[in-house]
Amino acid sequence: MAKFGVVAVGGNRTHLEGYARSFAADPRCELIAVADEPGLPEYREGLNRLLASELGVPYLQLEEVLARDEVHIMCICADIERRGRVARLCAGAGKHIYLDKPLAGSVEDARTIADAADAAGVVNQMFTQVTTVWASAARQALDSGEMGDLLAIHCDMLMAKGRPGTVPDGTVRQERPSDGRFTFVEAKRELFDMGVYPISLITWLTGQRVRTVYGITGNYFFKEHAALGVEDFGALVLTLENGLVASITAGRIGATSHPRSGQQRITMIGSSGIATFSEGEPHIEVFNDDP
Secondary structure (H helix, E strand, O other): OOOEEEEEEOOOOOOHHHHHHHHHHOOOEEEEEEEEOOOOOHHHHHHHHHHHHHHOOOEEEHHHHHOOOOOOEEEEOOOHHHHHHHHHHHHHOOOEEEEOOOOOOOHHHHHHHHHHHHHHOOOEEEOOOOOOHHHHHHHHHHHHOOOOOEEEEEEEEEEOOOOOOOOOOOOOOOOOOOOOOOOOOOOOOHHHHHHHHHHHHHHHHHOOOEEEEEEEEEOOOOHHHHHHOOOOEEEEEEEEOOOOEEEEEEEEOOHHHOOOOEEEEEEEEEOOEEEEEEOOOOOOOOOOOOO
16 A cells, blocks of 8 residues: 655644654655755754654655655644745645644734645644543543533643742743744743643534634743743733633743643633633642642
8 A cells, every 4th residue: 555655844842843753653654755945044954954864764845855756645744834935835836734833923823724725635634632631521521411411611721841949039021012922942932832722622612703813922931931031931811702711821830840741731710610621631640849
């Protein structure tokens, strides 16, 4: 049986290390190369070439692989600033695209990706948590009617990564309009990066679009984020089209803050009961002040 030819776009220090290896391990696929655009910063091209070496495949230019008939799927972890352009080129070449989250850095880029995929008739899939076991269980509980009418919903998406407690005392965050940059070597915009998970979960569970948003960001844990002017933590309060109120906390809380990868859970409040679904179920949590 013919295999799907896969090209990984990007390199190390993204999620591509995992995606590329998953495609390579799938008997239906053949990992052909790692590729990217020309003119990248030296550190990014170096990380791309390193991943290609680790995977035992060549590192090629994006334009070259898009012209090859044996390439069917592009797994894209390009920098967020470039993701819309890269995905549009791949879809325009008739390649199916698998994208890391976030989909893009702006609404315009996200629409560009969707429009390009529709126009080319290719499949576009972004990594999401709506297919996880715990999210599916939440959906089943809601659809069963056992909770009654849904009154409110809350989601925590907190990643236990990095060394916390390094932010200078007295740091007060001032949120400013984005300059369009999302990619940094030392840090990333954590509410932006992690908030896509709970927003997609909430809209998927409720079938409702967001009507109003209130947000707040902070620099509570990491000096790298504070120095770059990007948040390490944030919260959102959403009002959905039907008046339902949803709330979200998302960010990075430090490797010592949780025994697993972090707190990932959703709580639904209904007229007949309250239910919480967690990525870590079943589990026992003990909170204290010991390191």
